[in-house]
Amino acid sequence: GGGARRASTRALAAERARAGGRVSLAARATEQKQSRLLQQELVRMSDTQLQCACEELAPHLLELATHAFGNYVVSKLVTRSQAHAAVHSALRGSVVPLLKHPQGSRVVQAALAELPAGEAASLAGELDGHVLECALDTHGSWGVCVAYSATHAPFLLRQISASVVQLSLEQHGCRVVQSVLQEAGNAGVDCSAAVGRIIGGGLEELALHRFANYAVQVALRQCGAAQREAMLGALMPRLLPLSASKHGSNVAEVVLSLASGPLLDAAAESIFGAGEPASAALRQLVEHQFGNYVLQTLLRRLADGPRRAAALAKVREATTATNFGRSILSRLGEAEAA
Numbered sequence: 001g002g003g004a005r006r007a008s009t010r011a012l013a014a015e016r017a018r019a020g021g022r023v024s025l026a027a028r029a030t031e032q033k034q035s036r037l038l039q040q041e042l043v044r045m046s047d048t049q050l051q052c053a054c055e056e057l058a059p060h061l062l063e064l065a066t067h068a069f070g071n072y073v074v075s076k077l078v079t080r081s082q083a084h085a086a087v088h089s090a091l092r093g094s095v096v097p098l099l100k101h102p103q104g105s106r107v108v109q110a111a112l113a114e115l116p117a118g119e120a121a122s123l124a125g126e127l128d129g130h131v132l133e134c135a136l137d138t139h140g141s142w143g144v145c146v147a148y149s150a151t152h153a154p155f156l157l158r159q160i161s162a163s164v165v166q167l168s169l170e171q172h173g174c175r176v177v178q179s180v181l182q183e184a185g186n187a188g189v190d191c192s193a194a195v196g197r198i199i200g201g202g203l204e205e206l207a208l209h210r211f212a213n214y215a216v217q218v219a220l221r222q223c224g225a226a227q228r229e230a231m232l233g234a235l236m237p238r239l240l241p242l243s244a245s246k247h248g249s250n251v252a253e254v255v256l257s258l259a260s261g262p263l264l265d266a267a268a269e270s271i272f273g274a275g276e277p278a279s280a281a282l283r284q285l286v287e288h289q290f291g292n293y294v295l296q297t298l299l300r301r302l303a304d305g306p307r308r309a310a311a312l313a314k315v316r317e318a319t320t321a322t323n324f325g326r327s328i329l330s331r332l333g334e335a336e337a338a
Helices: 002-018 025-029 032-044 047-065 070-077 081-091 095-099 102-114 117-127 131-135 138-151 154-162 164-168 171-186 192-199 203-208 212-222 225-243 246-258 261-272 276-287 291-301 306-318 325-331
Strands: none
Touching: 025 032, 025 047, 025 070, 032 070, 047 070, 047 081, 047 102, 070 081, 070 102, 081 102, 081 117, 095 102, 095 117, 095 131, 095 138, 102 117, 102 138, 117 138, 117 154, 131 138, 131 154, 131 164, 131 171, 138 154, 138 171, 154 164, 154 171, 154 192, 164 171, 164 192, 164 212, 171 192, 171 212, 192 203, 192 212, 192 225, 203 212, 203 225, 203 246, 212 225, 212 246, 225 246, 225 261, 225 276, 225 291, 246 291, 261 276, 261 291, 261 306, 276 291, 276 306, 291 306, 291 325, 306 325
């Protein structure tokens, strides 16, 4: 606040008087305006100037990492390769508490992204045994995501997989599950341990959960063929209850987008087929604020031809002035009337 800024300014003035006009870089880093100026200077410094700056700042870097203004200076400093050793040395041994600190987490994330692979891995290694506590923390969760993205350390995926259901049910933990499974899957890393626990952890309940549904969606997209078939086989028969939920309907759309062959045919038959159960299912989807989007996804998956035409005709028949039929047909580029 204003009081803190005034106190910081007075401290700078006092130091300037003691030092014959020069204020230390560490003191400048703790004052809002001077911190901004120092960040700009660090980018432009020559190698010789930067070396001197690193030597002067080195004893203060850990303290600055958690300072409201100083943390930005440390994050900017680590973008210069000459400063890597100093920043790595300052953060080493303090990664876990820093990650759970609002400013410290930013600094660790910047260091993990900028440091050479070996030094980044050594910092990330301090999370071993602390992954769960950091992943459930507001600030630590972002750090765990960056740590895995930067290092692909196997212990991170292993410990996240071991607690994947617990993490998926929490806001910050679910962020970690999504990010790490996405990163691992894109890199071709085996995610089967995590996906297996999601499948065995009450799949439908997770799909309906406000946070865990995102973990289920990522698992569906990133897992191997056998696990995907198992997930699709378990979730497809539950399409209607999923479609009636804000969160479950998102999973239902992913299920339909990934299903093919007999599974997709069975879904279409259960909604567009003959008989009252199918008619009731169609009415439920057309009338529901979330279900209508699931219905749109299914219609888009049907290849052009007689089956799609018949399905659209059934939607037209079910359309009334008060349901979502007109919106569905409009979004699919279809006229309301045949």
